Amino acid sequence: MTVARLVPLVILVASGFYLTQAMKLPPGTVAKPGAGFYPMAVAIFACVVALVAGARVFLSPQAVRPEAPSGVTDPARRRRVAGAVGALAAFCLTLPWIGYPIAAFGFVSVVLWGLGGRWQAALLTGALGSAGSYYLFGVLLGVPLPRWPW
Amino acid sequence: MGPIDGLLYGFTIALTPANLLACFIGVVVGTVVGVLPGIGPVGAMALLLPSTFALHPATALIMLAGIYYGAMYGGSTTSILVNVPGEAGSVVTLLDGYQMTRKGRAGAALAIAGVSSWVAGTVGVVGIMFAASWLADLALRFGPPEYFAITFGGILLLSRLSGGSVVNAFVMVAIGLALGTVGMDSISALRRFTFGSVQLSQGVDLVPVIMGLYGVAEVLLLAEEGVKRASIAVVRLRELLPTREEWRQSAAPIARGTVLGFVTGLVPGPAAVLSTFISYAVEKKVSRTPERFGTGAVEGVAGPEAANNAATAGAMVPLLSLGIPFSPATAILLGALVIHGLQPGPLMIEQRPEVFWGFIASMYIGNFMLLILNLPLVGIFVSVLRLPQHVLATLVFLLCLVGAFSLNNSYLDLWVLAVFGLFGYALRKLRVDPSPLVVALVLGPMMEKTLRQALIITRGSVVEILARPLTLAILAVPAAAFVVPPLLRICRRRDSVVEAVPGS
Numbered sequence: 001m002t003v004a005r006l007v008p009l010v011i012l013v014a015s016g017f018y019l020t021q022a023m024k025l026p027p028g029t030v031a032k033p034g035a036g037f038y039p040m041a042v043a044i045f046a047c048v049v050a051l052v053a054g055a056r057v058f059l060s061p062q063a064v065r066p067e068a069p070s071g072v073t074d075p076a077r078r079r080r081v082a083g084a085v086g087a088l089a090a091f092c093l094t095l096p097w098i099g100y101p102i103a104a105f106g107f108v109s110v111v112l113w114g115l116g117g118r119w120q121a122a123l124l125t126g127a128l129g130s131a132g133s134y135y136l137f138g139v140l141l142g143v144p145l146p147r148w149p150w
Numbered sequence: 151m152g153p154i155d156g157l158l159y160g161f162t163i164a165l166t167p168a169n170l171l172a173c174f175i176g177v178v179v180g181t182v183v184g185v186l187p188g189i190g191p192v193g194a195m196a197l198l199l200p201s202t203f204a205l206h207p208a209t210a211l212i213m214l215a216g217i218y219y220g221a222m223y224g225g226s227t228t229s230i231l232v233n234v235p236g237e238a239g240s241v242v243t244l245l246d247g248y249q250m251t252r253k254g255r256a257g258a259a260l261a262i263a264g265v266s267s268w269v270a271g272t273v274g275v276v277g278i279m280f281a282a283s284w285l286a287d288l289a290l291r292f293g294p295p296e297y298f299a300i301t302f303g304g305i306l307l308l309s310r311l312s313g314g315s316v317v318n319a320f321v322m323v324a325i326g327l328a329l330g331t332v333g334m335d336s337i338s339a340l341r342r343f344t345f346g347s348v349q350l351s352q353g354v355d356l357v358p359v360i361m362g363l364y365g366v367a368e369v370l371l372l373a374e375e376g377v378k379r380a381s382i383a384v385v386r387l388r389e390l391l392p393t394r395e396e397w398r399q400s401a402a403p404i405a406r407g408t409v410l411g412f413v414t415g416l417v418p419g420p421a422a423v424l425s426t427f428i429s430y431a432v433e434k435k436v437s438r439t440p441e442r443f444g445t446g447a448v449e450g451v452a453g454p455e456a457a458n459n460a461a462t463a464g465a466m467v468p469l470l471s472l473g474i475p476f477s478p479a480t481a482i483l484l485g486a487l488v489i490h491g492l493q494p495g496p497l498m499i500e501q502r503p504e505v506f507w508g509f510i511a512s513m514y515i516g517n518f519m520l521l522i523l524n525l526p527l528v529g530i531f532v533s534v535l536r537l538p539q540h541v542l543a544t545l546v547f548l549l550c551l552v553g554a555f556s557l558n559n560s561y562l563d564l565w566v567l568a569v570f571g572l573f574g575y576a577l578r579k580l581r582v583d584p585s586p587l588v589v590a591l592v593l594g595p596m597m598e599k600t601l602r603q604a605l606i607i608t609r610g611s612v613v614e615i616l617a618r619p620l621t622l623a624i625l626a627v628p629a630a631a632f633v634v635p636p637l638l639r640i641c642r643r644r645d646s647v648v649e650a651v652p653g654s
Binding site: 011015018021022025026029030031033035037038039042043045046049050053056076080083084085088089095096100107111112114115116117133137141143144145 | 320544549612
């Protein structure tokens, strides 16, 4: 199953799920539309578009397909992206538990090191970035950033 | 208040120290963002949006808009000196701009780009003054059917005009419309698609979606590409003056680009990008020596640079006069106004003239500031490119995260940013434009509300909605965009068949 064939299937499944959820809402009437009226219209539109996209790929192989993603075969590139995505997920997961300063320090250090920076520079930039952004947002702009847990 | 009186009043607002400073910060940030390949004006506006919460609405709008049109100036600098477009609206400029640099005419290219941008930006602001006022007067006659037609027609037109296939654009629109239904229904107060989450009852916020699609996605792409060092051409101050011949060659393209750009900006879609391609094509078509294009033709820099700045001005007209944004950048501006309790549209011009006219006047001032910043001080902005790109990318990444969290102190917004960052990265790899998703997310709730109101008013008569003259006129435009091109293709095919038949 290629990416080009997978994408319309995913869209169709998602549209179908959205339609089933929309059907649980009261549709009302055309003269007095309810909360489900518009979502059902959007869901039907989404299903139709997904079917058309799927038909273009499955029934007309010579027609324009979503192009295969570029640059995915190089392992070093994939590692860098995976590292950045992993750091992003770790930041979102750990922020409520360890607080912003530590989470930001870890995030900047890991991403910078993953992008090819030296570990000493990564740690230093992490510390400065964390402190600077905490001061800018937490102190100057008054955003209640989660602090350290103790 | 007439346009001239309004403008004079606007200068009294724009020339206050706070607004001058906000304008200066906006255009400097915009220029830096435009110079740096990677984060574009939309991502930068989304990042700075939380920092405008404490400001006066006029000040916030002035600063954010300064980033938007400032980026158009900055983007051309990188295109001309480094052969890399700083932002999407400067892609075409590098075709001839960098070739001028290779011929030792970098200074002239920068000067022409700067002056073209200034002329177009200034004329564009005059256009906003008159077009927005006129359209706002017309919009006072609009009811729910007309607003539904504008939002529906705008989404259709955007799908037709955005790059790539219409089917892909419709997929993006469907996702954006579906996302716009999450949360509490504005009419019945029923919770929709919240799956029991209290945070989702507020709906999906636009800013983390934009930061993810444009900011985080760009950083992930930079992470994939790895660290690169740009080779930057050096420009001395004394080399900035074009020759008299170069000025003569630029005049007509600047005028044409300004008009084309402003009109393109009125239309839904990636106006700044679209206008540059249209302008380049027109200049090549009308030139007596089209073979010079691509080798350093001054017209190839002057026209597109005028077009993209005029387009940013044109894009403000539907936002200010109707309260309807047709692009992600103007969607951010709408978000800023709504956060400050303002609803842009025909009534804002009457009820909050200090915001509308102060903003207009500030655009004159901002364009003038940009002309000064981008010519003599071009070396300072270009030096930003010498900073390590991976450090800049990482810090921008962090700013996206903290910016998203600071909007509503919500962990959900962080996850929205992360998910849409990944999604935006996937879209870039698949070469699908995400802007229909963003515009549909903004216009979708408006479209639903006006549709339901229109159906209630007409007791469910769709014919009565469509038969209104203004509604018909508005829907005719996207209908033509879908119907006319295939008809033209059929006519051309028929002509070529007739020509091919011997003896015909």
